[in-house]
Amino acid sequence: MPGSAHHTGRRSDALTRQRIVEAAVAILDAEGERGLNFRRLGRELSTGPGALYHHVAGKDELLSAATEVVLADVIPTGDARGDDAVREVALAVFDAIDAHPWAGTQLTLTPTHPTLLRIFETLGGHVRALGMPRSAEFAAASALLNYVLGVGGQNAANARMAPAGSRGDFLGSAAATWAQLDPAEFPFTRDVADQLREHDDREQFLAGVDLILAGIRALGVTRR
Amino acid sequence: MPGSAHHTGRRSDALTRQRIVEAAVAILDAEGERGLNFRRLGRELSTGPGALYHHVAGKDELLSAATEVVLADVIPTGDARGDDAVREVALAVFDAIDAHPWAGTQLTLTPTHPTLLRIFETLGGHVRALGMPRSAEFAAASALLNYVLGVGGQNAANARMAPAGSRGDFLGSAAATWAQLDPAEFPFTRDVADQLREHDDREQFLAGVDLILAGIRALGVTRR
């Protein structure tokens, strides 16, 4: 933090793109997509809504920038290889969306988001290292990305329905609903109601990643 | 409409929930989420926006009902078994979302949508028939559903960016962008740019389903 000696209040700081995006992230984390609007954001930064347009193009760009902020640094660039490397990347994205559900919504809504490209590249690199035929790499990396985004989107939607720490209640009542379904029409869902109540989202997410990884080995890997 | 003494408007039929939902589907199919609003819908049905609230609770319920209309009947209840049955269900959902992208967005946004329960049940029933251990069935069915929803969400987002028949151009220019990426930073994505241009969405979707199915066989099937 270089610069000014007097640090008396936030009003003394100039309005910058970075401060706007950070304030947006704070509002989004605290209240979700619904809480963010330009009047509210202006109030938070002690200015009017119009001022923000000197630094961001509009709401879409603001949401995109906020998503970038919370996702850009989470993709691991460690030295893990093979299945573990894929798991590590997938989990990092899962955890980031779990912490910032609105970012998950955003990613599923904007297929051109720069962060998606970086996730795809990282997954693809690790998939390539598994030794599939070239012709199957693209499909495998896409499958992993789409699965991660699918879970992220559902996670974000669930967070919207059970915002606070009411997650347990939400799962519990959903499980109760499942348990009371007509056994003739919903035999499977009824049977797994207990597993819904007790399951761990993160573990189950990883189980899905492992399923795809096992499929890659079974279908695609050149002999080892 | 000559001779009509009591009915002064030009509306030929009474306003019903079904007619409203059908008109909404028509607008959504023609112009996407952006084209649907209560004033427009009222105009289409020769009435004011307020009249619609006598038949639908609000916009959320209207979108939910519209999604149900285009997805309820597509889930196959045929006599396919095993992997083919799973593929059939997944493809049916894929095709429905491909034909009505806004419905894909809706499904990824509302995890409690009744259609999701039916898709989950159907997938789960077919997964169970594969003979996995009970403890793994829930995770496998969830993985399939999340993958289907992930692809559906991305598909819907792509449709929003390339609305008309401009899909080829969209893919082409995306592939061109990928081909020009920095080979040091994006080696994988750069290499698969050609595959992006030439790939078939439906085939690639099915490849992902097959990956998960192969994983189920490799990891979970009881028969050894």
Place this chain on the structure above:
DNA sequence: ACCTGAACACCGTTCAAGT
């Protein structure tokens, strides 16, 4: 009971006027 459409409460965005 059903319908009507003006009115209300928002919210993204613009722009003339200020510093």
Place this chain on the structure above:
DNA sequence: ACCTGAACACCGTTCAAGT
């Protein structure tokens, strides 16, 4: 150049008044 906030154009929803 940057900021301000009133104003504009929407849009979901409500409601008093009509049939």
